[in-house]
Amino acid sequence: MPELPEVETVRRGMEPAMTGARIERVQVRRDGLRWPFPPGMADRLTGARVERLRRRSKYILGDLDTGETFLLHLGMSGRILISGDPLGQFVHHHRAAETHDHVVLDMDNGARVTLNDPRRFGALDLMPTTDEAQHMLLKRLGPEPLGNRFDEAYLVAALRGKNTPIKSALLDQRIVAGLGNIYVCEALFRGGIHPARKAGRISARRIATLVPIIRAVLNEAILAGGSSLRDFRQADGELGYFQHSFLVYGREGGACRTPDCNRVITRIVQSGRSSFYCPGCQR
DNA sequence: ATAGGCACCTGGTGGC
DNA sequence: TGCCACCAGGTGCCTA
Numbered sequence: 416m417p418e419l420p421e422v423e424t425v426r427r428g429m430e431p432a433m434t435g436a437r438i439e440r441v442q443v444r445r446d447g448l449r450w451p452f453p454p455g456m457a458d459r460l461t462g463a464r465v466e467r468l469r470r471r472s473k474y475i476l477g478d479l480d481t482g483e484t485f486l487l488h489l490g491m492s493g494r495i496l497i498s499g500d501p502l503g504q505f506v507h508h509h510r511a512a513e514t515h516d517h518v519v520l521d522m523d524n525g526a527r528v529t530l531n532d533p534r535r536f537g538a539l540d541l542m543p544t545t546d547e548a549q550h551m552l553l554k555r556l557g558p559e560p561l562g563n564r565f566d567e568a569y570l571v572a573a574l575r576g577k578n579t580p581i582k583s584a585l586l587d588q589r590i591v592a593g594l595g596n597i598y599v600c601e602a603l604f605r606g607g608i609h610p611a612r613k614a615g616r617i618s619a620r621r622i623a624t625l626v627p628i629i630r631a632v633l634n635e636a637i638l639a640g641g642s643s644l645r646d647f648r649q650a651d652g653e654l655g656y657f658q659h660s661f662l663v664y665g666r667e668g669g670a671c672r673t674p675d676c677n678r679v680i681t682r683i684v685q686s687g688r689s690s691f692y693c694p695g696c697q698r
Numbered sequence: 699a700t701a702g703g704c705a706c707c708t709g710g711t712g713g714c
Numbered sequence: 715t716g717c718c719a720c721c722a723g724g725t726g727c728c729t730a
Contacts, residue, residue: 418723491724534707595723
């Protein structure tokens with residue numbers, strides 16, 4: 416569900432409520448999500464001050480003054496909701512506990528941070544801050560698409576000889592970390608590349624054009640507060656609006672938006688996931 | 699090593 | 715209204 420822009424939007428929404436604040440009270444309402452929560456999680460969080468919130472790929476990392484870092488993943492349906500009155504800036508009331516509210520953190524600034532995840536594909540873990548590079552969920556991740564390590568030379572080399580479709584390759588978090596189904600579809604449309612093309616048989620020149628395109632799509636989406644499909648909301652409850660900018664995702668049967676292109680957006684299924692593309696513009 | 703499929707869950711939607 | 719099939723922003727694990 417949430418891809419890099421949505422996760423970054425959530426991280427930014429959590430900052431005023433959490434950064435510099437101490438966790439006063441922790442409610443853990445079930446044993447875990449995709450995996451069991453770490454032993455003693457509530458006790459390890461209680462009393463800790465959040466020094467900073469970072470993002471790595473689709474993970475939110477919270478460095479605590481206890482020497483530990485929490486790792487949060489939202490899976491397909493995870494949401495973070497902020498209520499209460501941190502720093503006297505917000506006027507929201509605490510929300511009553513709802514179905515699928517799994518973890519509730521009350522901060523010493525009056526903010527309440529609630530993790531809600533109906534499908535429970537998300538994850539919450541704790542590790543020593545110094546062990547981040549070894550964490551099972553982080554150690555195989557490729558470069559950040561908005562970072563310096565992700566450049567034309569890198570992507571061309573990473574895809575060289577790959578027999579897999581470009582769609583699958585860009586979804587592979589070991590190649591580039593943070594893209595998901597929406598933004599891969601949108602980037603391939605902008606790049607004029609058919610999602611089923613074998614990654615290793617696309618010219619280096621065309622692969623290189625994908626790098627600035629991927630960066631642009633992600634940056635535009637972050638600026639828009641992410642995409643709100645179904646129920647994705649920012650931590651303050653606002654809707655993102657990048658979904659209005661989709662050129663192909665979810666537009667099966669709709670007209671291609673390229674001027675003078677009269678084709679219709681098509682949906683195919685690749686390794687169990689929908690790919691949307693224009694058969695005229697993408698080759 | 700790598701590509702493809704399955705599994706994990708709940709909820710919304712659309713057809714009959 | 716009820717029931718059912720299908721779909722969903724992810725990703726680890728198992729199989730060939």
